[in-house]
Structures are given as structure tokens and as C-alpha cells.
Amino acid sequence: MNAQAPVNAVRSGSSITTRRLSKTFNGMTVLQPTDLEIPAGQILVLLGPSGCGKTTLLRLIAGLERPDGHDMIRFDGEDVSGVPIEKRNVGMVFQSYALFPNMTVAENVAYGLKIRKVERTKREAETRRLLALVGLEEYADRRISAVSGGQRQRTALARALAIKPRVLLLDEPLAALDAVLRERLRVEIGLLLREFGITAVYVTHDQAEAMAIGDRIAVMQKGRIAQIDMPQEIYHRPANDFVADFVGTMNRIAGRVENGVLTIRAGETMVRLNVGGPDRPTTLCFRPEAVRLTSASGAVVARIAAATFFGATQRLVAEVTPECRLQLDLPSSLSFTPGQIIPFDIDPAAILEFKARA
Amino acid sequence: MDSRRFDLFLILPLAIFTLAFLILPLARLTVEAGSGPQGLAGFFVILTEARFRNSLIVTLILAIATTVATLTVATVAAQTLANRKFSGRGLLLSMLTFPLAFPGVVVGFMIILFGGRLGLVGSVSKSLFGANVVFAYSLFGLFLGYLYFSVPRVLLTILAAAEKLDPSLVEAARSLGASPLAIQRDVVLPALFPAMYTGGALCFATAMGAFGTAFTLATAIDVTPMLIYTEFTLATNASMAAAISIALGLVTWAALAIARSRAMRDTKGA
Structure with missing residues (x-):
């Protein structure tokens, strides 16, 4: 899922370091002191629900907001906390595209170079190169109102890259697009960012987008980073309940472990799960795809309540007990009927255990 | 049907x-x-006779000055007011709409209170330098009156546009390194241009044709609406008054048409 950067890719851009970076608005701390280390050329995705502080963190790195203190943000070790955005040399891509409606596609892309007084022929050549890169050569002289949403977003990306920024900052760049286009563009943007090898911070609330684009993902909750890791780790080894739920679907089986076995009463039968460890109340978590049908004895049994066809897979809603509903992903080649009882195994390696929820 | x-x-x-x-x-x-002694040639008299010609020129200059000054003040003020929350903002905005309902006579009267022989500026300057500064009964007084009258309505028009301006447009320009002046030139003013045109046109047309304020301030100010009035009532030259009216209408219309075509060209960025 996660395209790896080619080995010979030219790494460019600066590393970003934040030290105890925080932001308080009118006495409300929207970003708790945050330490962050983004190596040059890496794409970090800030993922979280609205109000988690991800956009504030991005805007602080951009220089659009002032941090609470000094020496909190460094590019390549150089303190930029006091450098205004005009001089910070960051590329920005906004959810609303923020393209200048009074300029053509090419004029938008060339704007930063024009401001930098890059000589005309050089400017035009660079603009053409960038438009070619994002596949918009034919649209160079179109007005912004005359190109589609996807083309606008690519124009915005080309405009941000034109100034050869030290870091590229993207604020929900695909949120305004429809689902099909969003899916296509997130692959394209991911490839393009890797091709450029630029340091990028990408804000989104869409976990699929985060997985597709990020080298690393920082899941944010209530103004702090709940977990920062590679997408695979975030998905398979979430640090807590919040991350587990935010990144994909998570099944939960609550109960008490006694003598290493979690027992759930399901009608007349007892379901037993070998989990080991000391006696404790617990909640076991696993992803929908961590199950496999089995005929072995000791399997978990559940009654199918509903099945949704997803193409390659199907998602079953299955009840172990009325209180314990699970979502299970199984190959769509198998056929099930509601009411049917299925026995299945849970991959022991995929079972996670968090502290029991109150 | x-x-x-x-x-x-x-x-x-x-x-x-x-x-x-x-x-x-x-x-x-x-x-x-066309019913006057010279027939339709009366129209040419407007151009040939200095009194009429000068009046049209003075009125045109006054209207242009009023429009430029109003747009400058209103555009700057609208940007200050847009997207800025402070206590008393609502009160300030409602106070700005206050002069909208005033007839020209009242505006003229207020200018007299401000810069007339017994006006505020006069009494202050008299106590400070011993000179009574009086400007109410001149073209400058009229200019101030029009400004007082036009700024609120143009400001409200531009304010509506300024509040609709996507703040990320300005942020994008800043990230690309644009200075505040470049942002004004390339981002803000182009976005405000339609509203500035609408407001400016209204202001210009009003300044060309307003009568009450001029009438209140002085009969010596020879703006065209005053001229029409004197031709019609004092000189009982109805045909001349009609001819000047049409000329005034045409000049206003032509000026707005030129501004409009320019505005269209600018917003299309040709």
C-alpha cells in the first residue's frame, strides 16, 4: 500500500525539528508541547479528527501562526520560529486550492518566481517544466474557473513546488474532491512527492489517504500526538484505543481472563480464547481481516447478522453474543446467509490488548 | 397560457x-x-459657451475626485473591518449606515456646521491661530459633503466583498513570498474590483447629479445640477436646462461605460 521511495531519489528540502512546540489561543492550549523530528525528504502525515490540533501544527511550521515561545521550530537545525512565512520559503497547498482567480494556470504557477524576480525566460521554462510534471501543459493558458477540481489541485501543487520550498505543507488538499478523484489523486500526489523527494507535512482526517501518502503518520488527539510511526505500525500496532479506532475498524471482545483464558458465554456454548498472562479484566482487539474460517474445535462461533459486498472481500457483521458484535472481512468468493453460524479463528499475532475500558 | x-x-x-x-x-x-431659439443646435452651445462647458468640466472633476477619494478610504477601511472581531464593531457598522438616509440638504447643513463661518474648524483655528478657516461654501466643502455621503455606502459594498475573500488566498501569496503591497496588487484588489466598480459607479453618478448639498452650501458653486436649476427657474430657459440635463446624463453614462469596459478587461486579466 505504501509506495517506497526509489533508492536513487534525490532527497531535497530541509529537516524539520520542533522542540516543545505549543500554541495557546485565548488561554486555550490547542497544541500541547510537541517534539517532532522529520528527516529531510520524509513525508509526515498529521492524521486526526477536526479540532485535534493538526492544522495548528501545520500552520505553526508554515509560519502562519506564532508559537508560544522562542526556538521551537528548526529547519535543518536553523531556528525559524521568528522568520515570517514570506521569508521561510515553504510551499503551501490549501484545501480551497487558494488559486488566484484573476490569473491563468501558468500565471499561478509562475507567481512565486515572479515575486522572486526570476528572469522571464527562465521563469517560463520552469513553469512549463512544472506544468508538464503535473500533466497540465495543455491547460497553461486556461483560467482557473475553466479547469476541474483535480486540475486546480495539481495547479496548486505545481505553484507551491515552483519556489523550490524547503518544506511542502499540505492542508487537507483532497478534502474538497469527490471520492473517485480523491482516491486517484492521493496515489498521484504520493508518487509526485516521492519523485520530488521533498520534506512534506500533510494534514488529513482521512485514514486511507494517510496510509497511502505518509512515510510516517502522526495520529493526533486533543492537541497532542497520540502515536507517530510508519503506517503499518499505526495500523497493526496502535498505541491506544483512540488510534485503533481512528485508523480503520477495530473489533473488541471484553471479558475477564482467568488462568490465561478469556471466556465468553454465548448462549449454551462457551467461547474460550487462549490469551495467557495474569488474571485480569480486559478488552481484546483485532482488525476485521485478522480472522479465518476453521473447522477445528475450540473456534469462536458467531451468527451472521449482515453481509456487505466490497468487491474483493465481503464484510460480515457477526454476533458472538447480542452484546458482542464483530466485523469480519472474508473473501467474497464464499457465500453466507444471514442467520448462519460460522466458526472462525483469530490470528493470535493480530490480537491487541489495551487496558480495560471503564 | x-x-x-x-x-x-x-x-x-x-x-x-x-x-x-x-x-x-x-x-x-x-x-x-430642441425647442429653444437655436433648435437642436442648443446642444452645441453647451460646448461653445464657457459657462456651460466649465460647469460640466468642474462637475466631472469633482465627481472623479469624490469617487477616487471614496474608493481609497472605503477600500482601506473595508479591509480593516473585514474578518476582524472587536467590541463595538456592530455599533460602528450601524453608525456608518446612519448618513445613508440623509437628504443632501442635511449633509450640506452638517458641512456648514463643520467648516462654515461659525463652524467647528473655524472656531478651533481662530482660537489657535486667530484665523477663521472657512471652506464649507466652496467646491472643497461640496467635496467633503459628497465624501461624507458616499463613503458609508461604498464601504458597505466593498466590505461585503472583502468578507467573502478567501483568507487562504492571502496566505498562499504570503507563502510564495509576496509583500503586503504585492498582495494588494495581485490578490486583494482584483478580488475587490467588481465591488469597487459597483460602489464607485454609484458614487460617481451621485456626485455628478447631486443637487441638495450644493444648493444648501452656496449658489456660487457652478456644478451642473445647479446650472440646470438656475437655467430652469431663474432664466426660465427650459430648453437649455433640458439640453444640459441630457448632456449631464450622457457624460455620466459615457464615464461609467469607459470604467466598466476597463473593469471587465482588468478582471479578465487580458
Whole structure:
């Protein structure tokens, strides 16, 4: 899922370091002191629900907001906390595209170079190169109102890259697009960012987008980073309940472990799960795809309540007990009927255990 | 009634309005203008006779100055007010709408209170330097009156546009390194241009044709509406008054047409 950067890719851009970076608005701390280390050329995705502080963190790195203190943000070790955005040399891509409606596609892309007084022929050549890169050569002289949403977003990306920024900052760049286009563009943007090898911070609330684009993902909750890791780790080894739920679907089986076995009463039968460890109340978590049908004895049994066809897979809603509903992903080649009882195994390696929820 | 006929029916109010308030009176006015001793040649008198010609030029300059000053003040103020929350903002905005309902006479009266012989500026300057500064009864007084009258309405028009301006446009320009002046030139003013045009046109047309304020301030100010009034009432030269009216209308219309074509060209960025 996660395209790896080619080995010979030219790494460019600066590393970003934040030290105890925080932001308080009118006495409300929207970003708790945050330490962050983004190596040059890496794409970090800030993922979280609205109000988690991800956009504030991005805007602080951009220089659009002032941090609470000094020496909190460094590019390549150089303190930029006091450098205004005009001089910070960051590329920005906004959810609303923020393209200048009074300029053509090419004029938008060339704007930063024009401001930098890059000589005309050089400017035009660079603009053409960038438009070619994002596949918009034919649209160079179109007005912004005359190109589609996807083309606008690519124009915005080309405009941000034109100034050869030290870091590229993207604020929900695909949120305004429809689902099909969003899916296509997130692959394209991911490839393009890797091709450029630029340091990028990408804000989104869409976990699929985060997985597709990020080298690393920082899941944010209530103004702090709940977990920062590679997408695979975030998905398979979430640090807590919040991350587990935010990144994909998570099944939960609550109960008490006694003598290493979690027992759930399901009608007349007892379901037993070998989990080991000391006696404790617990909640076991696993992803929908961590199950496999089995005929072995000791399997978990559940009654199918509903099945949704997803193409390659199907998602079953299955009840172990009325209180314990699970979502299970199984190959769509198998056929099930509601009411049917299925026995299945849970991959022991995929079972996670968090502290029991109150 | 089929829908086609119904569509035609919908045109009726506009057609009646156009006929009753535009075409017929203008036709009547034109006939009136041609009924003088020189006939339709009376129109040329406006250009040949210095009194009429100068009046039109003075009025045009006054209207242009008023429009430029109003747009400058209103555009700057609108940007200050847009997207900025402070206590008393609502009160300030409602106070700005206060002069909208004033007739020209009241505006003129306020200018006299401000810069007249017994006005505020005069008494202050007299106590400070011993000189009574009086400007109410001049073109400058009229200019201030028009400004007082125009700034609020133009400001409100531009403010509405300024509040709709996507703040990320400015942020994007800043991230690309644009200075505040470059942002004004390339981002903010182009976005405000339609509202500035609308507001400016209204302001210009009002300044060209306003009568009450000038009438209150002084009879010595020879702006065209005053001229029409004196021709009509004092000189009882109805045909000349009609001819000047048409000329005033045409000059205003032409100025707005030129501004409009420029505005269109600028927003299309040709």
C-alpha cells in the first residue's frame, strides 16, 4: 500500500525539528508541547479528527501562526520560529486550492518566481517544466474557473513546488474532491512527492489517504500526538484505543481472563480464547481481516447478522453474543446467509490488548 | 397560457418601466431641448459657451475626485473591518449606515456646521491661530459633503466583498513570498474590483447629479445640477436646462461605460 521511495531519489528540502512546540489561543492550549523530528525528504502525515490540533501544527511550521515561545521550530537545525512565512520559503497547498482567480494556470504557477524576480525566460521554462510534471501543459493558458477540481489541485501543487520550498505543507488538499478523484489523486500526489523527494507535512482526517501518502503518520488527539510511526505500525500496532479506532475498524471482545483464558458465554456454548498472562479484566482487539474460517474445535462461533459486498472481500457483521458484535472481512468468493453460524479463528499475532475500558 | 407567453408576460414590468421612466421622458426632454431659439443646435452651445462647458468640466472633476477619494478610504477601511472581531464593531457598522438616509440638504447643513463661518474648524483655528478657516461654501466643502455621503455606502459594498475573500488566498501569496503591497496588487484588489466598480459607479453618478448639498452650501458653486436649476427657474430657459440635463446624463453614462469596459478587461486579466 505504501509506495517506497526509489533508492536513487534525490532527497531535497530541509529537516524539520520542533522542540516543545505549543500554541495557546485565548488561554486555550490547542497544541500541547510537541517534539517532532522529520528527516529531510520524509513525508509526515498529521492524521486526526477536526479540532485535534493538526492544522495548528501545520500552520505553526508554515509560519502562519506564532508559537508560544522562542526556538521551537528548526529547519535543518536553523531556528525559524521568528522568520515570517514570506521569508521561510515553504510551499503551501490549501484545501480551497487558494488559486488566484484573476490569473491563468501558468500565471499561478509562475507567481512565486515572479515575486522572486526570476528572469522571464527562465521563469517560463520552469513553469512549463512544472506544468508538464503535473500533466497540465495543455491547460497553461486556461483560467482557473475553466479547469476541474483535480486540475486546480495539481495547479496548486505545481505553484507551491515552483519556489523550490524547503518544506511542502499540505492542508487537507483532497478534502474538497469527490471520492473517485480523491482516491486517484492521493496515489498521484504520493508518487509526485516521492519523485520530488521533498520534506512534506500533510494534514488529513482521512485514514486511507494517510496510509497511502505518509512515510510516517502522526495520529493526533486533543492537541497532542497520540502515536507517530510508519503506517503499518499505526495500523497493526496502535498505541491506544483512540488510534485503533481512528485508523480503520477495530473489533473488541471484553471479558475477564482467568488462568490465561478469556471466556465468553454465548448462549449454551462457551467461547474460550487462549490469551495467557495474569488474571485480569480486559478488552481484546483485532482488525476485521485478522480472522479465518476453521473447522477445528475450540473456534469462536458467531451468527451472521449482515453481509456487505466490497468487491474483493465481503464484510460480515457477526454476533458472538447480542452484546458482542464483530466485523469480519472474508473473501467474497464464499457465500453466507444471514442467520448462519460460522466458526472462525483469530490470528493470535493480530490480537491487541489495551487496558480495560471503564 | 403556455410558458413562452408567460415568459413574455414577465418582461412586461420592465417594459413598462423602461417606457414610462426612461424612453418617454428622455424623448420629451430631447424635444424640449430642441425647442429653444437655436433648435437642436442648443446642444452645441453647451460646448461653445464657457459657462456651460466649465460647469460640466468642474462637475466631472469633482465627481472623479469624490469617487477616487471614496474608493481609497472605503477600500482601506473595508479591509480593516473585514474578518476582524472587536467590541463595538456592530455599533460602528450601524453608525456608518446612519448618513445613508440623509437628504443632501442635511449633509450640506452638517458641512456648514463643520467648516462654515461659525463652524467647528473655524472656531478651533481662530482660537489657535486667530484665523477663521472657512471652506464649507466652496467646491472643497461640496467635496467633503459628497465624501461624507458616499463613503458609508461604498464601504458597505466593498466590505461585503472583502468578507467573502478567501483568507487562504492571502496566505498562499504570503507563502510564495509576496509583500503586503504585492498582495494588494495581485490578490486583494482584483478580488475587490467588481465591488469597487459597483460602489464607485454609484458614487460617481451621485456626485455628478447631486443637487441638495450644493444648493444648501452656496449658489456660487457652478456644478451642473445647479446650472440646470438656475437655467430652469431663474432664466426660465427650459430648453437649455433640458439640453444640459441630457448632456449631464450622457457624460455620466459615457464615464461609467469607459470604467466598466476597463473593469471587465482588468478582471479578465487580458
